[in-house]
Amino acid sequence: MLITFLQALFTVTAIFVAVGAKVLYAGVNESGGEFGVFSPGNVGFGLPGRFNVDYAFINKSTVDVFVDQEKINFFRVTFLMERMCPPSTGLGSRFNETYFSEFADAIDYITNNKGAYALIDPHNYMRYNDPSSQPTTGSVIGNTTDPAAATTEQFKEFWHEIARRFVRNEKVVFGINNEPHDMATDLLLKNNQAAIDGIRSAGAHQLILAPGNGFTGGHSWTQVTGNGDAPSSDFMNQLVDPLNNTAIDIHEYLDIDFSGSHAECTQPGPSNLAALTQWLQDNNLKAMITEFGGGNNDGCFQAVSDLIGYIADNDVYIGWAIWAAGPLWGTNSPCCGADTGSLEPGQVNDLGGPNGFETVWAQAVRPNIPATLKRSGISGLF
Ligand SMILES: *[C@@H]1O[C@H](CO)[C@@H](O)[C@H](O)[C@H]1NC(C)=O
Ligand SMILES: *[C@@H]1O[C@H](CO)[C@@H](O)[C@H](O)[C@H]1NC(C)=O
Ligand SMILES: *[C@@H]1O[C@H](CO)[C@@H](O)[C@H](O)[C@H]1NC(C)=O
Ligand SMILES: *[C@@H]1O[C@H](CO)[C@@H](O)[C@H](O)[C@H]1NC(C)=O
Ligand SMILES: CC(=O)N[C@H]1CO[C@H](CO)[C@@H](O)[C@@H]1O
Secondary structure, rough: OHHHHHHHHHHHHOOOOOOOOOOOEEEEEEOOOOOOOOOOOOOOOOOOOOOOEEEOOOOOOHHHHHHHHHHOOOOEEEEOOHHHOOOOOOOOOOOOOHHHHHHHHHHHHHHOOOOEEEEEEOOOEEOOOOOOOOOOOOOEEEOOOOOOOOHHHHHHHHHHHHHHHHOOOOOEEEEOOOOOOOOOOOHHHHHHHHHHHHHHOOOOOOOOOEEOOOEOOOOOOOEEEEOOOOOOHHHHHHHHOOOEEEEEEEOOOOOOOOOOOOOOOEEEEEOHHHHHHHHHHHHHOOOEEEEOOOOOOHHHHHHHHHHHHHHHHHHEEEEEEEEEEEOOOOOOOOOOOOOOOOOOOOEEEEOEEOOOHHHHHHHHHHHOOOOOOOOOOOOOOO
């Protein structure tokens, strides 16, 4: 299906030569840097944690598989802000250099050794200081009535420092934060703007991805979310990037409640994204879908294919990354049922059978990886 579509697209672009590239980035989430802290009510559990035991970023061998055999060009690499900036010193420009160097080694391998793009993803739900029960714990950044909360200014310093350290690596992408939710949408705008300002003031020109509220869900982009929080669409078109190199970061799961936790895919990506697509067009903005996924069944294979096809079909979308691979998933499934497992090559699922790399990836992702992904140059919208 998609091949036919892409051929049609190439014909069209050949006629109207000036049309920009479509899907520039395609890849996978590398989850693991944020692991080992979940222990409800147990503040500080798993911090700072042990490298390769409680947390890990990538397995270089499986990154090789993804780049050399699968030909993807994009990895979203998660980390925890409480590990990068220990609560004892607070959010800002002072890092745990051990954790930073472990993270930077993963980014360096993906970008400099393998030539792929890497999204730097603070996996913190726009919260900081208590990850023990993510996504709900931790003080919302910039909440001025919470004396324990990090400030928007501290968040800006944090991003300035990250950008300063990666300023010469043109293959990084800066993801402001994973899945903000249940906070004032105008505060999210302020925090996103602070991150952009911090990054640009460091002299970094690379692509930035800015999330919305409501777990940055695409289906709910134009709707009230959480406990009456204004739609992301009311605010995120007010972001100002002096370099015009910021896109919207979207997550879109395909199961009944968009959580990515059910085995069946019953929410159609294309129609659920229609209002977002219109908003992006109206505001001359681009987006990337950095989380989606599905289980080991025909319905999800179809739904995942349909979503990737929709992304290719609409040039407001510049790329996608499926959830999730990563070195610490083991037999666990990041989404949907014991028979799925993770997307990490070489592993099995909870039942001892083939994991998602052999099933979901093989059936629904591999056939849809564009041959024309961006391979060189600074990360950006083109
Ligand atoms: C920094 O991170 C390393 C690795 O997780 C850890 O062993 C060390 O205790 C951390 N230091 C601080 C001050 O948190
Ligand atoms: C901000 O902090 C106050 C005081 O701790 C708290 O009641 C409120 O729920 C917080 N707001 C958000 C969005 O978390
Ligand atoms: C960014 O976009 C605005 C509005 O289209 C334009 O005026 C400005 O020149 C652009 N800046 C750069 C650096 O391209
Ligand atoms: C890394 O991946 C390779 C190839 O799939 C596998 O053989 C190896 O066991 C993995 N290492 C770790 C530490 O998971
Ligand atoms: C481990 C982890 O971070 N999982 C996340 C996967 O994506 C879902 C939905 O976006 C999040 O809610 C989880 O926290």
